Amino acid sequence: MQDTDLANVMRALGHPVRLSILRILADQKQGDCCCTDVTQCLPLAQSTVSQHIKVLLDAGLIERHARGTRNCYSLRSDRLEALGVACSGLFTGLAAADAAKVAELA
């Protein structure tokens, strides 16, 4: 994953409300979680929640699927898992490079 893409995803996750939305979607029963449901879990206006959802959508972290009269949202588990791997790799990679310098010095 490119640094630019990674930064985009990170920025999308860089707001506590958006992390909350991800958790709400993870806890909700299979697929039938619409914007109104999420809004009722948060002390925010519907339009604000909709905006945050859009950010997560654009970052590819969630997906939308029409469910009768509603738009329902669910996590994109594949992307989340890939992200977990990328982050873990990035951070331990950085830490490892750092450690290598120290070792090299000895």
Place this chain on the structure above:
Amino acid sequence: MQDTDLANVMRALGHPVRLSILRILADQKQGDCCCTDVTQCLPLAQSTVSQHIKVLLDAGLIERHARGTRNCYSLRSDRLEALGVACSGLFTGLAAADAAKVAELA
């Protein structure tokens, strides 16, 4: 790690230049990497780089230590490793909760 803290760190990482700075610090030889060194690796003004460094400092991702006449920076490997664990846990946790719903449905 709290969602608020996690979001703060994510936001700090949500800019490609700051990711670059982390990589630069990881590659640089032991400890003697000052603001000017970083600036020379980037197409940005020194003041701008200094600001980005401050963001990383405030997020606790790097640390400053005076080295003679300069201020040198290095990664906080402990924090990075902790972050790797936290991210990995968060993402796989979300994905797992999502998968559990599907299984429960069956």
Place this chain on the structure above:
DNA sequence: TTCTTCTATCGCTATTTGACGATGGAGTAG
């Protein structure tokens, strides 16, 4: 002391973000 280097900070501007209410289109129910 005087000079030079380093760099954090200030002031400024332009852009982006976060929040809100209002609105209108799409679709269901009656």
Place this chain on the structure above:
DNA sequence: CTACTCCATCGTCAAATAGCGATAGAAGAA
């Protein structure tokens, strides 16, 4: 057809962010 619900989008505002040049203080060098 007539409600009614859902919700994405628009317009607006305040605040934060990202960029720059200028500057001043700290500290080593001469």
